[in-house]
Amino acid sequence: MNFKTIAAITATASLAACAPNPEKIQGTYVSPVVYQNLTCEQLAAEAQAVSNRAHDVAGLERRHHRQDQVAVAAGLVIFWPALFFRHGADATTAEVAQLKGQMEAIEAASAAKNCDIDFQRV
Numbered sequence: 001m002n003f004k005t006i007a008a009i010t011a012t013a014s015l016a017a018c019a020p021n022p023e024k025i026q027g028t029y030v031s032p033v034v035y036q037n038l039t040c041e042q043l044a045a046e047a048q049a050v051s052n053r054a055h056d057v058a059g060l061e062r063r064h065h066r067q068d069q070v071a072v073a074a075g076l077v078i079f080w081p082a083l084f085f086r087h088g089a090d091a092t093t094a095e096v097a098q099l100k101g102q103m104e105a106i107e108a109a110s111a112a113k114n115c116d117i118d119f120q121r122v
Helices: 003-016 040-077 080-085 091-112
Strands: none
Touching (some): 040 091
């Protein structure tokens, strides 16, 4: 293999290990049954709490994503030990997925109860 091939394989592998963009993380399945005994008011309060937490965690994941991109760029171009400072898919990624799953379950429980809650996707 020549240098260009090795560099391309290294770059691809390095980018694959970066923290994902939070918008591209799929929600983990959470059964709506968990929320079936809540009233519409309780569902709305739960949705607000989960949404607030998801906003905070997604911001942290975005920061990890940007830091990983910088580390990979620096590692490939300037200083290869920078590649060791990437976050990759970690607990924050798992929490984003869990919170997205919870929101989907709350939304499904709300629809089943005919609650008039407006869920907005951002």
